[in-house]
Amino acid sequence: MSERKKIDRRDFMRFTGAAAFTGATWMAVGEKAEAKYWQLDPAKCTQCGQCTTHCVLNPSAVKCLNQFDICGYCDLCFGYLQPGSRDLDSGAENQLCPTAAIERKYIEAPYYEYKIHEDKCIGCAKCVKACLIFGNGSFYLQIRQDICINCNECSIAKSCPSDCFSEVPQSQPYMFLTGDTYLAHPPALS
Amino acid sequence: MKEPVHKPKYPYAWGVVMAAIAGLYFYLTTTGNKFPEPGPNLEYDITALLAVDQVDTRFAETGEITPAVEMPRALKTDASGNIYIGGKDAIAVYDASGKEIERIPVDGAVTCLDFTPDGRLLAGLDDRVALIGTDRKIEAVWGDFTARSLITAIAAGEDEIFLADAASRCVLRIDYNGTVLNRIGETDEARDVPGLEVPSPYFDLAFDSDGHLWVVNPGKLGLERYRSNGDIVTSWYRADVTRLDSFSGCCNPVQIAFNSEGRLVTGEKGPVRVKIFEVTSGEFEELVVGSSAFQLPQGIGDLAVDPDDRILVLDPKKNSVRIFEANETKMAAKPNTQ
Ligand code: SF4
Ligand code: SF4
Ligand code: SF4
Numbered sequence: 001m002s003e004r005k006k007i008d009r010r011d012f013m014r015f016t017g018a019a020a021f022t023g024a025t026w027m028a029v030g031e032k033a034e035a036k037y038w039q040l041d042p043a044k045c046t047q048c049g050q051c052t053t054h055c056v057l058n059p060s061a062v063k064c065l066n067q068f069d070i071c072g073y074c075d076l077c078f079g080y081l082q083p084g085s086r087d088l089d090s091g092a093e094n095q096l097c098p099t100a101a102i103e104r105k106y107i108e109a110p111y112y113e114y115k116i117h118e119d120k121c122i123g124c125a126k127c128v129k130a131c132l133i134f135g136n137g138s139f140y141l142q143i144r145q146d147i148c149i150n151c152n153e154c155s156i157a158k159s160c161p162s163d164c165f166s167e168v169p170q171s172q173p174y175m176f177l178t179g180d181t182y183l184a185h186p187p188a189l190s
Numbered sequence: 191m192k193e194p195v196h197k198p199k200y201p202y203a204w205g206v207v208m209a210a211i212a213g214l215y216f217y218l219t220t221t222g223n224k225f226p227e228p229g230p231n232l233e234y235d236i237t238a239l240l241a242v243d244q245v246d247t248r249f250a251e252t253g254e255i256t257p258a259v260e261m262p263r264a265l266k267t268d269a270s271g272n273i274y275i276g277g278k279d280a281i282a283v284y285d286a287s288g289k290e291i292e293r294i295p296v297d298g299a300v301t302c303l304d305f306t307p308d309g310r311l312l313a314g315l316d317d318r319v320a321l322i323g324t325d326r327k328i329e330a331v332w333g334d335f336t337a338r339s340l341i342t343a344i345a346a347g348e349d350e351i352f353l354a355d356a357a358s359r360c361v362l363r364i365d366y367n368g369t370v371l372n373r374i375g376e377t378d379e380a381r382d383v384p385g386l387e388v389p390s391p392y393f394d395l396a397f398d399s400d401g402h403l404w405v406v407n408p409g410k411l412g413l414e415r416y417r418s419n420g421d422i423v424t425s426w427y428r429a430d431v432t433r434l435d436s437f438s439g440c441c442n443p444v445q446i447a448f449n450s451e452g453r454l455v456t457g458e459k460g461p462v463r464v465k466i467f468e469v470t471s472g473e474f475e476e477l478v479v480g481s482s483a484f485q486l487p488q489g490i491g492d493l494a495v496d497p498d499d500r501i502l503v504l505d506p507k508k509n510s511v512r513i514f515e516a517n518e519t520k521m522a523a524k525p526n527t528q
Contacts, residue, residue: 072390074409109377134439
């Protein structure tokens with residue numbers, strides 16, 4: 001007949017102590033392995049403009065990207081041109097971007113490539129909104145992880161009206177827009 | 191010997207600097223509403239551009255059908271007024287009152303529909319086309335038209351079928367064996383063909399009431415009329431985001447159809463607008479429905495006109511076919527297009 005071992009108060013304390021230590025160690029190691037970065041979901045973004053003004057960095061760590069497999073390489077690019085521009089050229093007065101961060105490059109008649117110079121981009125989302133309304137919606141915002149200082153609490157996240165921000169794993173620091181995600185969840189607009 | 195003691199010059203300076211940095215960081219990261227709101231220079235205000243279509247229209251929305259197919263993308267009406275809605279793996283058929291009367295299974299996602307002159311059905315299936323008999327049996331499936339095709343519209347004649355291929359950015363003329371006879375709309379300076387600009391997967395074509403083939407040149411925001419051999423007969427383009435009688439955006443109109451009087455009905459994406467034009471001159475006639483009736487941003491899945499001249503619009507965001515009818519009792523005042 002087996003004798004059941006009696007668990008006394010001291011054993012219980014030892015057991016819970018060991019369990020707590022193991023749990024804390026696991027959490028610490030786990031947390032380290034699961035380091036997080038702030039990122040914004042382009043499918044939720046409503047182009048409010050606060051990514052420019054609410055980042056603790058100036059210029060903002062939020063930049064515009066162009067998803068080339070969605071881009072139409074349009075001659076009449078509304079993300080690049082001021083609405084109603086008569087001339088389809090790179091004259092400063094025709095450009096929508098307040099910092100001239102978008103470069104229009106001739107590819108072949110009648111298609112043009114639009115490249116964002118991130119050093120000039122302030123993340124204002126004007127081009128994002130214009131392209132969404134009048135074009136294919138290939139421009140979108142992302143936090144550039146090489147610029148972001150990963151604040152404990154992202155300052156833009158606190159004021160973002162569309163709840164776009166979340167912490168993402170270090171291994172997947174970007175939420176790229178793809179043709180498939182775009183078709184399934186077209187980005188919202190304010 | 192006693193070592194000299196190096197005392198810092200300003201013992202508290204570093205502490206003050208560090209405290210100031212910490213304070214600033216704390217202030218910036220924990221308090222709200224201290225950032226300036228984005229100024230006008232950073233705003234993209236489209237209020238005035240959307241207001242272009244705030245005019246009276248004699249059309250009213252009179253009905254709606256919720257398609258019983260997944261991912262509805264194609265819409266067509268037949269001579270009896272039945273409504274065909276194509277989606278993933280099926281075409282659902284409704285009578286004019288909106289009652290489902292038939293379901294035709296297909297293998298793939300339907301991208302466009304048309305009828306042959308003898309009443310058979312043609313369904314675009316991305317890069318293929320299926321010919322479906324009146325008994326609903328699949329008679330043929332044609333494909334391999336080009337290295338990469340996306341068939342977005344079909345117009346079927348007696349001996350020839352025209353396919354709008356958005357991936358190849360041209361119109362394919364095929365016969366009833368599925369053989370490509372020629373390509374239409376590619377840049378050809380010798381024939382004055384400017385070249386079809388297709389920046390997005392929206393590319394439509396249709397026959398007018400005289401059997402002439404009209405093809406949208408979406409990147410040039412207008413229409414071109416072609417002969418079967420690829421000669422261009424006429425064209426007109428209306429690119430102006432500030433005017434109702436023109437098309438806005440990078441590529442429009444995205445859908446076209448003809449009514450019983452031979453008038454051209456156009457559907458635009460972005461700010462969704464449905465309009466009527468005189469097709470030969472390109473003269474704007476009236477607005478059917480404007481952007482305020484639709485959620486931004488979106489495209490029109492497809493557009494059709496039934497034998498009673500009801501205009502049907504496939505609205506992907508609402509997942510419904512919305513029906514607009516002219517109210518004949520109301521004067522059709524021509525809206526100010528300035
Ligand atoms: S604050 Fe939010 S909604 Fe506004 S631009 Fe940035 S991500 Fe988009
Ligand atoms: S318009 Fe704004 S978001 Fe777009 S590239 Fe210029 S600065 Fe960046
Ligand atoms: S975490 Fe900090 S630095 Fe990064 S985007 Fe947010 S506010 Fe800017």
